[in-house]
Each structure stands twice: as structure tokens, then as C-alpha cells.
Amino acid sequence: EVQLVESGGGLVQPGGSLRLSCVASGFTFSGYAMSWVRQAPGKGLEWVSTISATDGSTYYADSVKGRFTISRDNSKSTVYLQMNSLRAEDTALYYCAKARQLLWIHDALDIWGQGTMVTVSS
Amino acid sequence: DIQMTQSPSTLSASVGDRVTITCRASQTFSNWLAWYQQKPGKAPKLLIYKASSLESGVPSRFSGSGSGTEFTLTISSLHPDDFATYYCQQYSSYSPYTFGQGTKLEIK
Numbered sequence: 001e002v003q004l005v006e007s008g009g010g011l012v013q014p015g016g017s018l019r020l021s022c023v024a025s026g027f028t029f030s031g032y033a034m035s036w037v038r039q040a041p042g043k044g045l046e047w048v049s050t051i052s053a054t055d056g057s058t059y060y061a062d063s064v065k066g067r068f069t070i071s072r073d074n075s076k077s078t079v080y081l082q083m084n085s086l087r088a089e090d091t092a093l094y095y096c097a098k099a100r101q102l103l104w105i106h107d108a109l110d111i112w113g114q115g116t117m118v119t120v121s122s
Numbered sequence: 123d124i125q126m127t128q129s130p131s132t133l134s135a136s137v138g139d140r141v142t143i144t145c146r147a148s149q150t151f152s153n154w155l156a157w158y159q160q161k162p163g164k165a166p167k168l169l170i171y172k173a174s175s176l177e178s179g180v181p182s183r184f185s186g187s188g189s190g191t192e193f194t195l196t197i198s199s200l201h202p203d204d205f206a207t208y209y210c211q212q213y214s215s216y217s218p219y220t221f222g223q224g225t226k227l228e229i230k
Contacts, residue, residue, distance in 0.1 A: 035219075037166075045158075045166065045209050047219040061218050062123075095165055100177075106215040108156035108171035115165060 002026035002111050004096050009116030012086055020081040020116055022096030027111075029077035033099035035109060036070065036081045038092035038118075048094070051079065052105045059105075064090075086120045093117050124149055124212050128222035134230040139200045143225045145210035147191040154213045157186055157195045160224075161206045169208075170195065205229050 008020040022034070036048040049070040050059045058070050069082040079096055094116050097109035125148040135141050145155070153173035158166035168177045170186035173193055183198045197204055210222040 044224045045160075045211070045221040047211070047221065050219070059218065100168070100171060106154060106213050106219075108168055108177075108211070108213060109158075109166075110168045110171075110177065112165035112167075 002098075004098065004111055004113035006094065006096050006113045006116040009094065009118045011119045011121065013122050014087060014120055016086050016120070017082070017084045018086065018118060020083065020094055020096075020118070022079045022081075022113055024077045024079070024098070027098070028102075030074040031102045033105045033107065034070075034072060034079040035097045035099070036079075037095045037097055037109070037112075038090075039095070039115075040089075040092040043092075046092070049081065050099075050105065053099075053103055054105075057105065083118070086118075088120050091118060091120050124151060124214060124217040124220055126210055126212055126220050126222040128208075128210055128225050130225060131223065132226045132228060134228045135200055136230045137200050137202055141197050141200060141227065143195045143208055143210075143227075145188075145193045145195070145222050147193075147212060150190045151212060151214040151217070153189055154215075155186070155188070155193050156211045156213060157184075158209045158211065159204075159206045160209065166209065200227075 006022045035050040051070045067085045072079045098111040099107035100110040127146045155173040157170040160166040174186045207226045
């Protein structure tokens, strides 16, 4: 079964850091670009970041650029999101998601995890 | 950046109705447009990719069309399971990916 399982969310103070993890199973992880998408409580979806499968190219939303870093460890079938200088407006459910096609970077997202909640509050 | 505007924000309809949701882009781009369905407490589900291609396993009552700056998602005959929130997303290579603000499909 193709599956993505996120972890690492929690309560953090403004200015703090958190690292999210997403473990993949059921597909050849190293062949697919991976993304993070977030959803603030009661709000819509916001794309956060994408990492390619091939050369590790990374892409970020302007709202997180310079504060968040996406990375991947293909040996562990895991994608990470390092979040620094967190703000109240980063409070959201963070989903990881898989690109639909092998080796494509810019692609629809066909498999999603269930999300991990990040709350930034003092 | 390409901005995506969905309409309507809320849509009330009945089982068996044909419904259409529209997504307009702030600038033209190739048909790198996806539609997702999200139910409360659940992750989004991919329905349509590349503007009009039906994802495997998605019922054929769902269809997508459009090009340039205007795209539509049509449900030909609403089933009870279709009441959810729908999002469009552009995934063009020359702009950060953006989602529409969502359309909540409610039972009339």
C-alpha cells in the first residue's frame, strides 16, 4: 500500500524551530519529487515547498523562503521540513505529498499523508 | 506569481444535479492544473490533473476542462459522497504552485 506518514509536529514558541518528517512506503521513493502543503485551521491549502527526485532542487513559497528547508534521505524513504524562526501564521496542519509522475518535478500531487499539526504560540 | 481564483466559494446543490466550479488564473499558463477534493478531517484527494485528465479510480462523473486562464471542474450528476470542498491548483514550472481558495459544495 502506498503510504505517507508525517510526524514531528507540536507546540512551539514564536521564533522557535521544528523539524517535520514524512516516511514513505509502497513506492520507489527515490524516483519522485515530494512536497509539503499546509492548511491553517479552517482555511484553504497553501503549497509550502517541493524537492526534486533527481538533483535535489528545491522550491519554496515566498512566505517561508529563508526560514524553512526541505531535504530528503532516499535511504530512509523520508522527506523533512526544517522550520526555523516560526511565526504564529505558520500554525497549520502540514501535509507531505508525492508527485504523480516518476522523475517529474512540477506535477500534481497524487498521494497525501494525514498531516502533522504545528502550533506556534507563546 | 500566478494567482488562482475559484468561484463560487460556496455552492448548494442536490443529489443528481450537474455542477460546475470555475478556476481563473491571473495569467495564462500551460494546462498544469489539478483539482482536489477534500472532506472534513481528511487529506485532499487528486481528481483531475493536466486540466482534463481523470486520475485513476476517480468516477467518470468528474471531468475537467479549460485552457489559458479559465478552467472548470464539472460533476455530471451529484452523488451523496461528493459533498466536500474542492480546490484547484496550478503547478507551472515558472511560478510557485498556488491553490484556489476552495469551493464548498453543500447539500441544498
